[in-house]
Amino acid sequence: MENEAAMSRSAKTLIVKAIVVVCMATLIGLGGNYLNAMQTRGGFDAIIRDSPAPELRVAEERILLEPSEGSFSFAVLGDMRWESPPRIAVLKDAQQRKPLFMTNLGDAVAKSRGAEWEKYLDELAANWDRSIPYFHIPGGHSRNYRFDGVYPAFFQHYFGRTNYYVDVKGWRFCFLDTSSGNIPNDQESWLKERLREAERDRRKVVLFMHHPPRLEAQGIKHALSGADTQKLAQIIKGGEIAAIFCGHIHSTFKYTWDGIPVYVTSLDGSSWKEQPAEYLHVVVQENQLIVTRTSLTRDMARSVEQL
Numbered sequence: 544m545e546n547e548a549a550m551s552r553s554a555k556t557l558i559v560k561a562i563v564v565v566c567m568a569t570l571i572g573l574g575g576n577y578l579n580a581m582q583t584r585g586g587f588d589a590i591i592r593d594s595p596a597p598e599l600r601v602a603e604e605r606i607l608l609e610p611s612e613g614s615f616s617f618a619v620l621g622d623m624r625w626e627s628p629p630r631i632a633v634l635k636d637a638q639q640r641k642p643l644f645m646t647n648l649g650d651a652v653a654k655s656r657g658a659e660w661e662k663y664l665d666e667l668a669a670n671w672d673r674s675i676p677y678f679h680i681p682g683g684h685s686r687n688y689r690f691d692g693v694y695p696a697f698f699q700h701y702f703g704r705t706n707y708y709v710d711v712k713g714w715r716f717c718f719l720d721t722s723s724g725n726i727p728n729d730q731e732s733w734l735k736e737r738l739r740e741a742e743r744d745r746r747k748v749v750l751f752m753h754h755p756p757r758l759e760a761q762g763i764k765h766a767l768s769g770a771d772t773q774k775l776a777q778i779i780k781g782g783e784i785a786a787i788f789c790g791h792i793h794s795t796f797k798y799t800w801d802g803i804p805v806y807v808t809s810l811d812g813s814s815w816k817e818q819p820a821e822y823l824h825v826v827v828q829e830n831q832l833i834v835t836r837t838s839l840t841r842d843m844a845r846s847v848e849q850l
């Protein structure tokens with residue numbers, strides 16, 4: 544009997560030891576993976592440099608812009624994490640049209656390393672027309688793995704808030720942060736409140752977000768998850784959304800989701816190799832949005848097409 548009890552104790556001790564070893568190996572593995580992610584995604588890069596273009600920083604939740612004329616326009620630029628010449632070309636072309644504001648839909652850098660951000664900011668400091676407000680939102684590539692969590696650390700340093708809204712006459716432009724790949728709960732209630740105010744004030748609403756709503760029937764799969772697409776549909780239900788502008792899919796085109804026109808624009812690694820660099824220009828006339836796609840080739844041939 545004593546032998547059986549001793550064997551049972553010894554078996555239990557072995558099982559406990561095995562569980563401890565497995566747990567420790569798992570923790571070391573996870574820790575190693577996280578440290579590796581920190582190494583590749585800017586986690587060890589110090590955020591030390593002041594912005595060479597501090598006007599890009601959004602500090603307030605609400606921005607009010609006043610156009611000098613009845614109609615106004617804005618430009619939409621998408622993912623540009625590849626080579627500099629095409630992204631500088633679309634920026635310069637967009638701003639020579641003197642839009643009231645420009646937007647950048649995220650993924651301006653590939654790994655969110657400090658040096659990448661510094662290069663991007665230096666380009667903006669040299670080429671951006673500071674008389675035109677330029678609003679950025681983060682994409683998945685904007686996120687850093689830091690000691691205190693995964694978030695767009697460099698983006699926040701250079702651009703401030705990651706979600707906010709801009710009011711212009713009878714329009715409200717809401718900027719969402721989907722850099723985590725989904726719509727965070729705090730932005731769910733935030734957007735509902737912005738839509739409620741817009742309805743009260745009879746403003747039409749435009750959304751800007753990095754990830755497009757999923758619509759697999761039309762091949763839109765590189766997108767928000769199905770659950771988050773449903774979540775977005777619930778948030779905006781009953782509201783009047785004139786259009787949604789997104790990046791993430793590396794092309795420039797339009798589709799209709801939930802009865803709403805969705806415009807996607809983005810550069811690509813092949814921009815100025817196999818395809819032109821493109822962006823959107825939007826004229827706002829009364830209650831209407833007139834959206835055009837501008838295509839620029841490497842030799843600066845330029846074409847404009849209404850979507």
Ligand SMILES: [Fe+2]
Pocket residue numbers: 622650682683684753790791792
């Ligand atoms: Fe993306």
